[in-house]
Amino acid sequence: MKQIIFDKYSGAGNDFVLIDKKKNPDLNLSAKLISELCDRRFGIGADGVLLLDQSESMDFKLDYLNSDGTGGMLCGNGARCALHYVFNNGMEDRDSVTFESAGLNYYGEKLSDDEFKFKLNSPGFLHPEFSVTVLGRELKGFYAYTGANHFVIEFATIRDAFKLNDLHFDSFNVKLFGSEIRNAKEFKPEGANINFVHLEEGKVYIRTFEKGVEDETLACGTGSTAAALFLSLKKNIKTPIELITRSKCKLKVDFKLNGGNFENIFLSGPAKKVFSGTYNY
DSSP: OOEEEEEEEEETTEEEEEEETTTOTTOOOOHHHHHHHHOTTTSSOOSEEEEEEOOSSSSEEEEEEETTSOBOSOOHHHHHHHHHHHHTTTOTTOSEEEEEETTEEEEEEEEETTEEEEEEOOOSOEEEEEEEEETTEEEEEEEEESSSEEEEEEHHHHHHHTTOTTOOGGGOOHHHHHHHHHTOGGGTTTOOEEEEEEEETTEEEEEEEETTTTEEESOOHHHHHHHHHHHHHHHOOOSSEEEEOTTSOEEEEEEEEETTEEEEEEEEEEOEEEEEEEEEO
């Protein structure tokens, strides 16, 4: 029987199995094993896996893997959880670190024992006006790469398009609409993460359907970042922008808008170690 030494983490309700390669040098993660680890009834239970490894040029390397085994993207909430881990495992005397993830380099800071932030790269692409056809309706939103592909759409757009006038944001079926939009032909073959935003009484609420998880998660860091850029461009909301996630935890996005370009983008929010353990397989 083989064994995995792991830590369970939560970043604003987005939860992960964190595995340090130094503690598991012979580990070979397959898509099947990742799915088993993330299974909430027969495994540990998580939205995805965080794999920490050594880096040649940065302080560490972070690979994020969805619960279906797919990867190759940045996870914002996962990155803060990784920061929590490294600041408590070998880097206790530091308040900032560098790391690589999905082929790009990042800078992270410790704000307090349970609050962390890191600097994201400028969007890989940004389409302020992007239309998709879903269930016979044309829906207009905002499409950007903030470490992963994210489509941002106002809840009011959905409500008006489908004549759901009495529907409240909290009772909105994110899994149903998110899945339909995520699989729209405009996003094929990769698909996209779908973020629904709602402004009410001066507050910003966000709910996210994540591809790879294929369900709503309690929070999404890169999705909240994309939503903040949308709110800046389309709603003229000033930075820093605070977003209330499905878990009710708050994420804050700060940036500079310079001649239409977003620079110095920082995502900050909570990260918590839930427990440590070993997994036999």
